[in-house]
Amino acid sequence: MIFSNTLIYWYLKNNRELPWRKTKNPYFIWLSEIMLQQTRVAQGLAYYLKFTEKFPTVFDLAKADESTVLKMWQGLGYYSRARNLHFTAKHIANELNGEFPSTYKEIIKLKGIGDYTASAIASICFKEAAAVVDGNVYRVLSRYYGIKTPINSSAGIREFKALAQTLIDKTQPGNYNQALMDFGALHCKPQNPLCETCPFADSCVALEKSLTKELPVKEKKIKVRNRYFNFLVIKTNDNKTVLSERKGKGIWQGLYQFPLIESNKIINKNELISSEEFINLFPYQTTISLFNKKEIIHKLSHQHLYTQFWIVETKNFSKTNINWSEIEKFPVPVLIANFLETFLTKK
Numbered sequence: 001m002i003f004s005n006t007l008i009y010w011y012l013k014n015n016r017e018l019p020w021r022k023t024k025n026p027y028f029i030w031l032s033e034i035m036l037q038q039t040r041v042a043q044g045l046a047y048y049l050k051f052t053e054k055f056p057t058v059f060d061l062a063k064a065d066e067s068t069v070l071k072m073w074q075g076l077g078y079y080s081r082a083r084n085l086h087f088t089a090k091h092i093a094n095e096l097n098g099e100f101p102s103t104y105k106e107i108i109k110l111k112g113i114g115d116y117t118a119s120a121i122a123s124i125c126f127k128e129a130a131a132v133v134d135g136n137v138y139r140v141l142s143r144y145y146g147i148k149t150p151i152n153s154s155a156g157i158r159e160f161k162a163l164a165q166t167l168i169d170k171t172q173p174g175n176y177n178q179a180l181m182d183f184g185a186l187h188c189k190p191q192n193p194l195c196e197t198c199p200f201a202d203s204c205v206a207l208e209k210s211l212t213k214e215l216p217v218k219e220k221k222i223k224v225r226n227r228y229f230n231f232l233v234i235k236t237n238d239n240k241t242v243l244s245e246r247k248g249k250g251i252w253q254g255l256y257q258f259p260l261i262e263s264n265k266i267i268n269k270n271e272l273i274s275s276e277e278f279i280n281l282f283p284y285q286t287t288i289s290l291f292n293k294k295e296i297i298h299k300l301s302h303q304h305l306y307t308q309f310w311i312v313e314t315k316n317f318s319k320t321n322i323n324w325s326e327i328e329k330f331p332v333p334v335l336i337a338n339f340l341e342t343f344l345t346k347k
Contacts, residue, residue, distance in 0.1 A: 004169040004176055006199050011179030026100035026125040027058045033117045034085050038078050047076055062093035070254050070331035083254060084112025104130045124174035131164035132177040136184025142216035146205030150219040222302055228265055229307040230272060231258040240320035243330055256330040266295055266306055287313040298335040309339050
């Protein structure tokens with residue numbers, strides 16, 4: 001109780017003024033929590049405001065087509081979040097008559113919602129004593145209690161969830177959870193935490209034993225895979241190009257891209273045009289040039305994409321399906337969006 005009282009007292013004096021803090025509507029809380037996964041508040045805020053203006057109710061989001069949702073999400077990354085958000089909005093609107101489930105056990109059954117998001121919604125909107133555990137919570141609790149169990153291990157996930165549940169203030173669980181998240185984000189920061197002004201300084205194990213930089217502990221990361229992408233940016237005499245939707249369960253599902261030739265290393269122009277894939281695409285004469293003189297390295301969680309954009313000029317191409325004037329309407333990966341921003345200013 002002393003821990004939760006101290007934490008909430010700090011929160012009442014230091015909490016961030018955020019638009020989703022002014023409502024208990026589960027639709028808005030859900031939107032904010034999904035957007036802020038893997039995303040800084042400063043970046044997520046702009047998307048939240050844009051989304052709630054475009055889709056003020058769950059029915060509005062449910063009625064939108066997936067391509068529109070993905071375009072609105074463009075730049076936030078982890079696009080499965082957007083697809084799951086849209087799927088669940090349709091389920092709530094069509095199957096539940098727009099009524100959001102009101103208990104943790106029911107909320108967690110929704111597609112795209114895990115323990116953290118279900119706990120946040122249940123506690124903030126419905127006052128259920130369900131403790132949230134995210135990166136901020138792991139950091140605060142591991143440092144305060146001096147816990148060295150890896151936070152990304154099965155044992156660590158169970159241990160921290162159980163501990164968080166014992167600490168939650170049952171009379172105001174929403175405030176407590178938001179306080180713990182804010183404290184981790186603003187005070188007990190990953191780098192350079194504000195230990196000198198910390199309200200827990202006299203009882204923090206990490207501070208006492210100089211373990212602040214060592215905690216929390218993470219198990220070794222999964223090995224990163226390098227991939228080599230060659231995008232073919234087609235320009236025809238009638239100002240058309242080719243974009244196609246990515247299918248399957250890989251990266252960027254549902255987003256659009258230029259024709260892609262993937263190689264096993266960085267390749268030059270001669271290697272590209274002599275490849276079987278290129279010859280099959282362009283059996284006739286083309287003019288080709290490399291747009292970016294140095295490969296662009298786009299880093300995803302478990303993949304690094306070494307990317308080259310090749311401008312392919314041709315009189316006509318039977319597979320062209322998009323006019324250049326329409327290209328910005330399509331949802332594309334941020335890697336391609338950044339290319340287009342530069343390319344279209346020079347075009």
